[in-house]
Amino acid sequence: MIELANISKKFGQTTVLDNLSLSVMPASRTVIVGPSGSGKTTLLRILAGFETPDSGRITLSGTTLYDQHTFIPAHQRGIGFVPQEGALFPHMKVGENIAYGLSGSKEENRRRVAELMELVSLDTRLQHHWPHEISGGQQQRVALARALAQEPVLMLLDEPFSALDTGLRAATRKATADLLAHAGVASILVTHDQHEALSFASQIAVIREGRFTQVGSPAEVYSQPVDEATALFLGDALMFSAQVNNGFAHCELGVIPVSQPQLSGEWRVMLRPEQIVIAPDSGSQAITISDVDFTGYLSTLTLSSPQWSTPLQLKTVSQQHWRVGMPVSLAVTGQACVLAA
Structure with missing residues (x-):
């Protein structure tokens, strides 16, 4: 038109x-x-x-x-x-x-x-x-x-x-x-x-x-x-450096499928916060909540792990049982997006 x-x-x-x-x-x-x-x-x-x-x-x-x-x-x-x-x-x-x-x-x-x-x-x-x-x-x-x-x-x-x-x-x-x-x-x-x-x-x-x-x-x-830059402008996003091979990204969160399986090598990958599922974990305590910023329907969690270079901040739907020091596990749904340099 x-x-x-x-x-x-x-x-x-x-x-x-x-x-x-x-x-x-x-x-x-x-x-x-x-x-x-x-x-x-x-x-x-x-x-x-x-x-x-x-x-x-x-x-x-x-x-x-x-x-x-x-x-x-x-x-x-x-x-x-x-x-x-x-x-x-x-x-x-x-x-x-x-x-x-x-x-x-x-x-x-x-x-x-x-x-x-x-x-x-x-x-x-x-x-x-x-x-x-x-x-x-x-x-x-x-x-x-x-x-x-x-x-x-x-x-x-x-x-x-x-x-x-x-x-x-x-x-x-x-x-x-x-x-x-x-x-x-x-x-x-x-x-x-x-x-x-x-x-x-x-x-x-x-x-x-x-x-x-x-x-x-x-x-x-x-x-x-x-x-x-486009990813961050359009909403909250989690960025990781990753080694991409055979349709999977190997990053701090583990092995995650990617939406561009033809790519390989060192890349930055993105996940949206809603792709991360957080659950209590009474076992390994590898990941713990180090801060909770409650804003009503949403909260920002700061998560720490000895295996990570820096803490991870994640905005997600609030849960009453979250507390500082609580061990949690993370699961990823869907695919990570591989970003251009």
Whole structure:
């Protein structure tokens, strides 16, 4: 549906985007995730038509939006844009915000506003309120309705949930994903929150220093990251040096099957915390709990063993019987991922 090919952008002597290419399919949800300063928002603004790349090509449903000979301005692209915190017009009431840009008659616009408010699960009585009189989550839905009013084929979302508290953020994110899927509108969300990215996306593009380090499904990039930096950015991970041979990694935790059996030699391997099963062990006492950091549902255990060069910190579901000095055993489920150097 939308294709980016070899997009690059500099501000002065600083390269912000470096030869990026990406495909987004119709009605899909792509998340561009990366740390602050990695180029996420610049790329989104280029897609919207607010910035111009230095080189490359952008096409939307077969129409060229940008190349060395073409530039279609933002208002002609058929792309919706929801910025951070909604950016509603404070001098307009909710209904007027949603109707902004509609070209129908007063009665047609009134009906369209009511339809859009119903679509985003807003009480139509709120159309007579000022933006400051409604909640943050409601403001985000108004911003989404305003963007949907233009019937875009692609929706761009620039960290639109960042100002919301944790519970409201998750609920609004889920409602937005469901709404866009129901409307059949493709979307691109940028965020630095890995949990948000994994929850929202059907495709994730991890960006670092202006380049995509990995593009794939949430399950793929989480379980099979290409390198250690990508692995750690997407969630808690355990890293080990290992000797890999014949489909197994020999490391401090023992012999573990790997997901890339064709590899051999000295490598770094990764396990996610949920792959480690901890059980009490009244026998060998080779592994003991040296610290418990309880945070409610999850705890961080520090585990020690004479056979390890350094203690192992493991975040896992809390258990009441854990205590400092307790001997435990570890078992590994699934396969370790072998990481690029």
